[in-house]
Amino acid sequence: MIYAKLFWEFFQTGLFAVGGGMATLPFLYSISDRTGWFTHEQLADMIAVSESTPGAIGVNMATYSGYITAGLPGAVISTIGLISPSIIVILLVAAFLSAFHENKYVVGAFYGLRPASSAMITAAGLILARVVFFAGDFGNPLNVKAVILAVILLAFTNVITFTRKLHPVIWIAFSAIVGIIFGY
Amino acid sequence: MNIKLLADLFITFAKIGAVTFGGGYAMLPILQREIVEAKKWGTDEELADYYAVGQCTPGVIAVNVATFIGRKTAGITGGIIATLGVVFPSVIIITMLAGVIQAYASLEWVKHAFAGIRVCVCVLIFNAVIKLFSKAIIDRKTLALYLVILAGAVFLDVSPAVFVVIAGVAGIILKQGVKQ
Numbered sequence A: 001m002i003y004a005k006l007f008w009e010f011f012q013t014g015l016f017a018v019g020g021g022m023a024t025l026p027f028l029y030s031i032s033d034r035t036g037w038f039t040h041e042q043l044a045d046m047i048a049v050s051e052s053t054p055g056a057i058g059v060n061m062a063t064y065s066g067y068i069t070a071g072l073p074g075a076v077i078s079t080i081g082l083i084s085p086s087i088i089v090i091l092l093v094a095a096f097l098s099a100f101h102e103n104k105y106v107v108g109a110f111y112g113l114r115p116a117s118s119a120m121i122t123a124a125g126l127i128l129a130r131v132v133f134f135a136g137d138f139g140n141p142l143n144v145k146a147v148i149l150a151v152i153l154l155a156f157t158n159v160i161t162f163t164r165k166l167h168p169v170i171w172i173a174f175s176a177i178v179g180i181i182f183g184y
Numbered sequence B: 001m002n003i004k005l006l007a008d009l010f011i012t013f014a015k016i017g018a019v020t021f022g023g024g025y026a027m028l029p030i031l032q033r034e035i036v037e038a039k040k041w042g043t044d045e046e047l048a049d050y051y052a053v054g055q056c057t058p059g060v061i062a063v064n065v066a067t068f069i070g071r072k073t074a075g076i077t078g079g080i081i082a083t084l085g086v087v088f089p090s091v092i093i094i095t096m097l098a099g100v101i102q103a104y105a106s107l108e109w110v111k112h113a114f115a116g117i118r119v120c121v122c123v124l125i126f127n128a129v130i131k132l133f134s135k136a137i138i139d140r141k142t143l144a145l146y147l148v149i150l151a152g153a154v155f156l157d158v159s160p161a162v163f164v165v166i167a168g169v170a171g172i173i174l175k176q177g178v179k180q
Helices: A002-016 A021-035 A040-052 A057-102 A104-134 A144-159 A168-181 B003-019 B024-039 B044-055 B061-104 B108-136 B140-155 B160-176
Strands: none
Touching: A002 A021, A002 A057, A002 B160, A021 A040, A021 A057, A021 A104, A021 B108, A021 B160, A040 A057, A040 A104, A040 A168, A040 B061, A040 B108, A057 A104, A057 B044, A057 B061, A104 A144, A104 B108, A104 B140, A104 B160, A144 A168, A144 B108, A168 B108, B003 B024, B003 B061, B024 B044, B024 B061, B044 B061, B108 B140, B140 B160
């Protein structure tokens, strides 16, 4: 039963992904590896679409992967799966709001969860970097065209002051055009 | 049950979901305008509290804040309706786009475009990691935890949920040794 499986996978993602939209990424890679519902390449495309459209990135990625897996019902079920744990937890927490975020166990847990979340997103980034720069295997020659574009983008988004604050959608569109013109 | 209020919650949060790119903090100014100033469903202080708790609970912050405000305005049903409202535009927009992209994915120029876009996504993830890293890795213990989990995530075939549970427990234990 694909819908029940989709719901359960995204329920777990919603329950354990801590620290914003990108935190769902390690879970999506794990789903991709275990189920084969979508490929790593499709995941990269999902991130681009999710960053370029309105709405929370985590929600957009759940909707997209649900759609690829099982059409419109899949999209709806994945999204509901992702948000269900949030709804349950928040409705429980709302009753004792201020006591919660000052609780020493909650503070302690997040002291550990934040570095873990950063580490897992780093690992997801490395998997994508292997696909983008080495065609999926570090034994392959480096893709020089991809490196040049990456260096340009890094400069625009971090170093050059007046372009630093521009929305990611601009860089995604820029990269699409570069990809078409130079045949990536 | 107040159907009019529930409909108002759904429409207001759907509007917010449709105009915010990125969720999280990108949503805050729009929430202040729509929820605090226009609808008076909450105060600036309450929003700040919801964000604080939204960061200490699992899930997407935009969703958490919608649940809070909906619950406060119209009880548990309100919480659920507001949350469904904020994700509604995503479902519509993404489903339409995903269909279009799948239909044209085999065209040569579309493949080139997405090959370029993947490079950009790599850079966006790198930038997101840098931003998170600077807030999360605040001392030697958090750096050690980062390196251990990174090695685990790269070399072990384990569900990320396992790392999350381990990191949460490790955080509670390690934090006991840190006196502020």
